[in-house]
Amino acid sequence: xxxxxxxxxxxxxxxxxxxxxxxxxxxxxMLFTGVPGTATYYATIMTIYTxxxxxxxxxxxxxxxxxxxxxxxPSAMLLDLTYWATRRNKRAAIIIxxxxxxxxxxxxxxxNLLLVRDPLEVAFKYPRPTLPAYMTPIEPQVGxxxxxxV
Numbered sequence: 617x618x619x620x621x622x623x624x625x626x627x628x629x630x631x632x633x634x635x636x637x638x639x640x641x642x643x644x645x646m647l648f649t650g651v652p653g654t655a656t657y658y659a660t661i662m663t664i665y666t667x668x669x670x671x672x673x674x675x676x677x678x679x680x681x682x683x684x685x686x687x688x689x690p691s692a693m694l695l696d697l698t699y700w701a702t703r704r705n706k707r708a709a710i711i712i713x714x715x716x717x718x719x720x721x722x723x724x725x726x727x728n729l730l731l732v733r734d735p736l737e738v739a740f741k742y743p744r745p746t747l748p749a750y751m752t753p754i755e756p757q758v759g760x761x762x763x764x765x766v
Contacts, residue, residue: 627722627729634686635721638662639714642695646709652700655713659692679741681732687724691717 642655663685670683698713 627726630686631722631725634688634725635691635718638688638691638721639695639717642692642717643699643710643713646696646699647706650704652696655692655695655699656689659688662686662688679733684729684732686721687728688721690724691721694720 638655638659642658645654645658646652666683666685670680670685673683674680694716695713698716699709702708702712
């Protein structure tokens, strides 16, 4: 039960944060440059960046699907289409495009996550390393000096 709760929470948190990152960043680029297509360009850059990170983790010995690359490009294409269709009406681009990104991004990523190996199995196969000494929790010293004469 804990795992499914954690999985749902992380999916929701990442969906909100990444769709916001895409919508805000891409709309900023589009309004700044005035060029439709910049959202797809922005999403492509983020996808390539995530592929590089995925390769780096793989080089460190983690499994290939340890990092899941989010599906930014289709949502960005919807945003570009909205920007083109609203005839440079900035408010409509922000409201309609942001809504389309917010609704489509989690759907694309849900399909993406269904194709990944069981994360719980991966977690048991590749456990976290032990914590370094400076991060080891210290036991609380409650009541230790209760009867001290000092």
